[in-house]
Amino acid sequence: MNAIGRAGAGGALSRDAVHVWAASRGVAAMAVPASGAEAAAWAVRGWAEVALGCAVLGRAFDGLDGVVRSAGIRHGGPGAVRLRALRALGGTVPAYYPDAGDPGPVAPVGVEVWRLCGLLAEFCDAVPMGVPAGSSRGRDSARGQLRWGERYRPEPARRYRIVRGDAYAGMVWRTWMRLPCPGGSENVLVAVGRKEPELQRRVWLGIHEGAHLDQLAVGEGELEFGAGLLAAESYAMAVEIVALLEAARDGQVELARWLRHGLLERVGRMPGFDGQVPAARGFRSPELGWLPTLASTYVTGPFALLCAPGTTPLHARWRAALAGAPRAAEVVARISGTVPAPPLPRPPVPAR
Template identity: 55%
Template sequence: MSEARRWAIDAASAAARVPAEGAEAAVWTVYGWAEVALGCAVLARPGAFAGLDQVIAGRGVRRGGIAAARLRALRAMAGPVPGYYPVPESPGPVPPVAESTWHLCAALAEFCDALPARRGHPRVPDGAADHLWWGEKYRPSARRGHLVVPGRPYTGLARRVWMRLPGHPAVLVDVPRRAPEPYRRVWRGIHEGAHLDHLAAGEGRSGSLAGPHPAEFGHGLLAAESYAMAVELVALLESSERGEGRVAGCLRDGIAERIGRLPGFPGRLRLTGRTLRRAAGHREPELAALPTLAAAYVTGPLRLLAGDDLALPVRLRADLAGRWEALTRRWPAARRLMAIVRDVHADEVSDASPLFVVQ
């Protein structure tokens, strides 16, 4: 079996192991298969799509939500789409976003609104490699040597553009994005850069670069997005301290976007303050049936920074904690945010605990 086919089989199988059930699990699985299809297209090696086909044929997922359209379009690059591929139809209702998530959204929005608004930002060349270099100062465990590959053929067909491919621990598919340069710089240099650092930091644990990284799918993806968003929160405070107001503004807008694309937004939130009003302008159809994944972008970083034990390499966790702890000593708003997160966590533990009657 070719290396490309083995990679595709392993990645597609991992994509089907998601922490969800029913319709949400079906949509999440197809969402992951679309990312595997992007990797197959980038590899452009015989056998890659055959491996993906093999896994999809054996799973029997017929309706996969909106992501199925991306999956089918990417598969069509290699020839006719097999009849057993999922179609872009809803597989059914999914659970609502938890009440504690809305509570944390309100706390995060209040934190963003409390930060100073300043102008000014440095100019850098508008390229993926330049953006990754620029973002190093904001990423606690920044590493170099990430592979950037052209992604223009996949415009409109990609969501997660960071991945491990055979022989390459950390690959960024440089798919064009419609956004002003400062937003693209923040997206690539800080958020995607953090993902690449995560992939590279874990390269020694799996023993081989032939298969996917655990951070790319399922529980691992939740931890990965929690980490990347936590890095964004570090960068938000550090850019504010440096007087780089445009960078801080882009990061605040990014947080508003993550809140606004939660399924059922605004939920119980009252749209007061700049961040929540900004959030109202964002929707993400692919995440409408993925409440667990969508919530991870908001609740995950807060819980991670408050001390929750996520599956992260030791160095990443230590570097992140060191930077955040230093910032919380200087920023009262950060201390208030962490206090709220811990209170919410304590309430969740209390609600989940059995009731004991002492006689």
């Protein structure tokens, strides 16, 4: 299954099967742990991910169209830009698709989340760097980066298909997904070229996105939308945090710096960030501006997972790596027990 394919190659999958899949995933994208404007913006963002799947499966969007029309969401914030761009690949965008207008006010990020952001920055500063050592990176390709990242992923799996996604450049956020295929379903990575430095791309694809693909390989539950997505991002971010400790310990100094950069980016792009964590200044993400719950989970989720008792390979690597970083362990001790609980799932958003 781990092979390069052409974007849009849906095999022998029928249009009816794509319709059913798109409709069901469009509904799933609406089941978010939020309400009001946040729920609307979150649903629209999820629809953009479904639209990417529709494009990969041959640009049959009618199943998603029905869900969008029934929901009646008029304004979806920045996520609507991606949704409309992807939908345009299948022809004129229907008039009932949401625009990028302001969906309304959302609740601010909580005080405890901001406190944890500060502790995350302290944790990054407390990670000790080992003696610089050489490294072997392999090929700078989607497959090569995923293979390279296996050394930092606790349970690497190669049960995925890679499709070229150059046609979707500028329209993609989440590149991993589970799509229908003639034999049932398959895990897919849409490989979109990026201009960031090579090691930054390796962190993003080989470690973070790879962790998502690993989860898809072993889990049958919801991981792509709503509360399931929060759990998925918590896991992938936890893998990044452990990778930071391991890379620093092993003398992979440049890699550790990019991992640290990524963790601080999650703080700086938080809605309402005003520079209170100096190391996180200079980052922003307009699409997360109406998604405080999701944005917060990139910081709170991994520590909730890592600080909980566990016997998984992830927990074993976390404990082993933390044992060699006493200052970082002191920060973790202050974090443990104070991480906000994840939100509970709520019904789908009402029509707006």
